Structure formats: C-alpha cells, structure tokens
Ligand code: ADP
C-alpha cells in the first residue's frame with residue numbers, strides 16, 4: 238500500500254490544513270494524564286507550521302456517543318498541546334463542533350496559528366460517517382492530513398467521508414508523518430516477516446481478539462497466549478481455572494483456532510503456571526499454581542515465570558496479567574523485558590500494553606510502539622482500513 242504523504246501535498250505556505258489527530262488521551266482531574274499521543278503528532282504539526290501553514294486540528298475523545306459531555310471536552314488537551322508545541326492553541330468549548338464563531342476563527346487563522354476543534358464525537362455525524370458533517374469540516378480548511386492512526390480502522394466522518402470530499406473537490410489529502418511511520422513499521426508484519434515470527438497476545442477478553450487470533454494463526458510460527466484470555470483456552474479443553482475471567486461462549490471459537498493451528502504446525506503456547514488469588518487486590522494472598530489446576534475460589538491474575546522463544550519477529554498485544562497491581566505485574570514485565578532484550582524486529586500495540594512498557598521503562602527495546610491498538614491489529618490481519626484506503630496514492 239502506497240499512501241499519499243506530506244511530500245505530495247506541495248507548498249502549504251498560507252494554507253489552512255485540517256489535521257485529524259488522535260488525542261483520545263486519559264484525563265485525570267482536568268489534566269492530560271498521558272500525553273504520548275499528543276507528542277507523537279508533533280513532527281507533523283511542526284513540519285506543516287514550518288512550511289507556513291495554519292492548522293485546524295480535530296480529534297475524538299472517549300465515547301460521548303453524539304452528545305455533549307462536559308468531561309469529554311478538549312480544553313485540557315488544548316492546554317497540554319500548547320505547552321508541548323510551545324504555541325498558543327486556540328480552542329472554544331462548543332456544543333456542535335462547528336458553529337459561526339469556529340468558522341470565523343478558522344477563517345482568520347494566520348500562518349503558524351493553531352485552532353483545536355471540540356470533540357468530534359459530540360456530533361452524531363462523526364460516527365455515522367455523515368456527509369453533512371464532512372461538508373461543515375471541509376469548509377474550514379484547504380487541505381487534509383490524517384495523523385490519527387488509532388482511528389483509521391473506523392469508517393467515521395473525519396477519517397473517511399471528509400478526505401473523500403476533499404479528493405472529490407480536487408483538494409490535497411495526505412497521511413501525516415505518524416501515520417506514515419505506523420504503516421511502514423506494521424507493514425513488515427503484514428507481509429512476510431523474518432521467521433520465526435512469534436506473536437504474544439494477552440489482555441482481558443478473548444472475544445476482543447478472536448479475529449486477530451484467527452488471522453495470526455495463518456501467519457505466525459508460534460502464538461503465546463497470556464492474560465485472562467488464556468483461561469478461555471485452558472477451560473475449553475477441560476482445565477480447571479477456578480474463578481478466573483473467561484468466556485465459555487467462546488469455547489468453540491478457541492477450539493477451532495487451536496485445531497487450525499495444529500493443522501498448520503503453529504505452536505500455541507499457554508501459560509504453564511499462574512499466580513492466583515481470591516480477588517484482584519493489592520494485598521490478596523497469592524499462590525503459584527499449575528495453569529490447568531487452579532483451585533476453586535482462586536482466579537489466575539498473572540502468568541508464572543517463563544521464557545520467550547528465539548524469534549526474529551515479535552508482535553505483542555495485551556498484558557499477561559493484571560499488571561496495574563504490582564503483585565500481578567511480573568508476568569507482563571518478564572515478557573516485555575524478554576521482547577525488549579531480543580534481537581527480533583519487535584512491535585507492540587494496545588493502550589494497556591504501551592502503558593506497561595512505559596511503566597517498566599522499556600520503550601527503547603522495541604522497534605515500534607503503535608499508537609493504535611485496534612487499528613494496528615486490523616492492519617496486521619490484512620483487513621482494509623477505510624481511513625487508509627482513502628489516502629492511497631493514485632486514487
Ligand atoms: P491492550 O490495551 O494492550 O490492548 P487489553 O485492553 O486487551 O490490552 O487488556 C488489558 C487488561 O487486561 C488490563 O487492564 C489487565 O488488567 C487485564 N488482564 C490481564 N490479565 C488478566 C487476568 N488474568 N485477569 C483479569 N484481567 C486481566
């Protein structure tokens with residue numbers, strides 16, 4: 238897939254550029270608690286402003302479902318962006334994303350000036366991929382740049398209908414530098430990566446990642462499964478998992494994934510031992526037990542000590558245990574440390590997985606940390622992502 242990039246947009250001096258960013262960041266006490274998604278967009282913003290453009294930025298935050306939610310306003314984001322970008326960032330808390338004043342402020346932007354729109358998902362048109370909303374947004378700028386990798390797997394107005402409309406009207410559209418980098422890094426896993434190719438999947442729910450498991454079984458040499466999703470696998474084959482989180486309605490799915498893996502000679506590795514406790518609490522009494530014989534009343538909350546294979550390519554998505562609590566974080570730390578220390582081409586994605594990697598200070602050990610959890614998995618699965626298709630060169 239070849240994307241149109243900023244190189245193809247041409248001279249942006251004196252132009253207003255609409256940049257779709259992914260500032261879906263955690264807020265705590267009216268402040269941005271983790272600004273890594275904002276930091277990740279700075280190269281694109283700097284490049285555009287350096288070229289003499291003014292910027293109209295737009296993002297979603299949370300799931301306000303087409304309604305105005307005070308706690309999902311982008312004020313704190315505008316403030317943090319201003320600090321990081323060292324520029325004034327215009328922002329106005331509106332109820333409908335685009336109103337007359339917003340139109341006026343965007344219309345009057347001078348080169349180097351930046352305006353951040355209100356949460357796109359306050360408008361029901363965003364998730365409905367509504368052309369009307371796309372028209373109101375298109376009116377605000379002369380060119381379109383998408384740097385919101387975390388949103389490209391959604392057919393939403395700001396990533397699908399809007400760039401399509403720009404193209405229709407003969408105006409430039411392009412992928413920003415972050416999007417470009419994501420696609421470049423992840424395309425190595427989508428094609429034929431150096432083998433052995435090992436994927437490590439974890440997290441709470443197997444149902445979130447069933448399609449990923451299905452697609453990966455066709456690609457990888459080994460699949461390591463940790464986190465709570467391992468218990469659905471173990472229980473489907475008759476193992477005792479106590480009160481561990483699992484999904485009995487997915488037994489058929491995991492059994493058929495297992496069968497398919499066996500036929501292809503793909504190794505599926507499940508935890509041998511787990512750290513179990515009666516409840517998810519810091520001071521819960523823990524014990525290490527065999528993964529298939531968890532005593533009644535105990536739940537598996539972390540994988541036990543184990544090793545990572547000699548891989549050439551590693552994909553990791555989903556923590557191995559409840560890493561948020563120190564007593565159940567060793568499994569995730571162990572896997573993260575092993576991947577970071579291996580010479581393999583290593584990619585990690587998923588909000589919680591990235592949080593864990595940062596908490597352990599292991600960022601430098603990975604070749605690529607994807608800002609898009611769901612988007613990165615769908616891309617690697619080989620699916621078509623609406624927000625990327627529209628940016629393909631030659632359209
Ligand atoms: P990511 O955001 O990296 O894609 P997920 O959202 O799929 O990851 O899963 C992360 C969550 O899974 C974490 O909050 C973690 O506490 C939880 N989790 C992992 N293992 C277990 C377990 N054994 N029991 C309960 N929850 C678990």
Ligand code: MG
Pocket residue numbers: 587588589
């Ligand atoms: Mg998550």
